[in-house]
Amino acid sequence: MTLVGASCPLCQTSGGLLVVRTERFRVVRVLDAQFPAYYRLIWNEHVNEWTDLMPLHRGECMHAVAAIETMLRSELQPTKVNLAAFGNVVPHLHWHVLARFDWDTHFPEPYWGQVQRAADEAKLLDLRDRMPEVDAALASAI
């Protein structure tokens, strides 16, 4: 599968709520009602695989992924942080960085796995309310 430029959604749009953009990548928050604390780091240039990046840029990419994970941990004290780079559907390098909670609909299954329980709307509402300040903290950390 090759999707570049006009046919690649991550070449055409930010890919989520833009939190911060650098010369090489941007960080967006994914607007998922069940997973409010879900960011993606999207490489600006269209590359398919993480190892398509030269080692310097690969390091820069992971430094930013670490900054997102660190911010999620310090701001939200999640049960776990989940990291993933798949790109099977949209093969334009992006890293998923999600804070997971033992009360979320899928825990301990991955986001991509089976639902385990009903949504806890009170906890979700509280988490959604906190995300703009996490965005702001993240924007100044990157």
Added chain:
Amino acid sequence: MTLVGASCPLCQTSGGLLVVRTERFRVVRVLDAQFPAYYRLIWNEHVNEWTDLMPLHRGECMHAVAAIETMLRSELQPTKVNLAAFGNVVPHLHWHVLARFDWDTHFPEPYWGQVQRAADEAKLLDLRDRMPEVDAALASAI
């Protein structure tokens, strides 16, 4: 959830077919009949999150993940490589590194997602047969 030492399976066992072990981590091949080209990098010390590692070790970890990805790409020309660090079930740092093929049972869903098609036994057999030489190449690359 806290699983350390006696109660953590990744403190108690290699966690798969041992391919290579260094002072800080090991690489194992996961013996999954549907996904023969599936490795895990497991940190030897019990740490929960990737950012629990000091930056030097975090870099060392990702350098090895990159080496696995590079070897999978050069040896097997997969459709995509998938990388993930979840640890929701076993919170002992490990990275999943899988070669994905457009004919595999789940593509383009993640390994953790829904089955998309029946297994292609002929292709799986061929892939399984090739894995010992990928293991050997990987052991000398790390």
